Amino acid sequence: MTHRATYRGRFAPSPTGPLHAGSLVSALASFLDARAHRGRWIVRIEDIDAPRTVPGAADDILATLAHFGMHSDEPPVWQSERGDAYQAAFERLQATSLIYPCGCTRREIADSLVDAHARHATLAYPGTCRNGLHGKPARAWRLRVPDGAAAVVAFDDRWQGTQSQNLATEVGDFALKRADGLWAYQLAVVVDDADAGITHVVRGADLLDSTARQIYLQQCLDAPTPAYLHVPVVNNGIGEKLSKQTGAAPLDRNAPLGALIEAARHLDIEVAANDLDAFYSIATAEWARRFAR
Ligand code: GLU
Numbered sequence: 001m002t003h004r005a006t007y008r009g010r011f012a013p014s015p016t017g018p019l020h021a022g023s024l025v026s027a028l029a030s031f032l033d034a035r036a037h038r039g040r041w042i043v044r045i046e047d048i049d050a051p052r053t054v055p056g057a058a059d060d061i062l063a064t065l066a067h068f069g070m071h072s073d074e075p076p077v078w079q080s081e082r083g084d085a086y087q088a089a090f091e092r093l094q095a096t097s098l099i100y101p102c103g104c105t106r107r108e109i110a111d112s113l114v115d116a117h118a119r120h121a122t123l124a125y126p127g128t129c130r131n132g133l134h135g136k137p138a139r140a141w142r143l144r145v146p147d148g149a150a151a152v153v154a155f156d157d158r159w160q161g162t163q164s165q166n167l168a169t170e171v172g173d174f175a176l177k178r179a180d181g182l183w184a185y186q187l188a189v190v191v192d193d194a195d196a197g198i199t200h201v202v203r204g205a206d207l208l209d210s211t212a213r214q215i216y217l218q219q220c221l222d223a224p225t226p227a228y229l230h231v232p233v234v235n236n237g238i239g240e241k242l243s244k245q246t247g248a249a250p251l252d253r254n255a256p257l258g259a260l261i262e263a264a265r266h267l268d269i270e271v272a273a274n275d276l277d278a279f280y281s282i283a284t285a286e287w288a289r290r291f292a293r
Contacts, residue, residue, distance in 0.1 A: 007039025020248035103136025125172030
């Protein structure tokens, strides 16, 4: 095991509702990976998006994790308390002219894409405000992505294998500060992971698509790139990602073992156990066999 002493992992739920079978899979995978590497596991409450944050949900998530035997090794980090760190990173980027104000509305961005097919296939920002606002008021702030070959970001995902994304054609210059004045998820995650010294990110595959942006942003901020592992998302019966919107039921705090065994099975780990300690020792050993290299 190479990362034995230095491994730092995290679970970063958004407090938009209670934990469900889908978020449990991400929590468990990140927890097992940290344990298998004898590392630290830190919970970060991603409550940066105030309009989507549900009062009480963060405490509910922390209490549920505790019932499921998962305790943050350090006091949880709250994004709502980290505005100064995001502002400092933003100013650093501003000083290098890597970011610029953008006055486009969503509608204008969609309309400017060359044809209907492109509009449906991608919403890559076409760079309209790269060279000035054209008299429009500033709404968001965007990070300039490179052109040509430098736009391709590739990485090896420990579960999904080699990944690559062309930031120029598939994403375009992306927002770090939103039109509503809030920090964008991409900026917050990169700054938080860097400040917490996170070495390994383990999360759901719905975030695979954000990873190239985060790696590029790490490079812009001279921050190290962690190792990534994206676990398959849990779907509901009709192929949608399980979430509050698609009808996920909250976890039953009083019956953690059944839900954990189910989550482990989703991660291709079979665990027959009668108590939480036995569950974690079998599941950690299984996970270590596969991933603790
Ligand atoms: N807060 C994000 C979510 O709940 C996860 C972010 C991350 O793990 O990087 O989907």
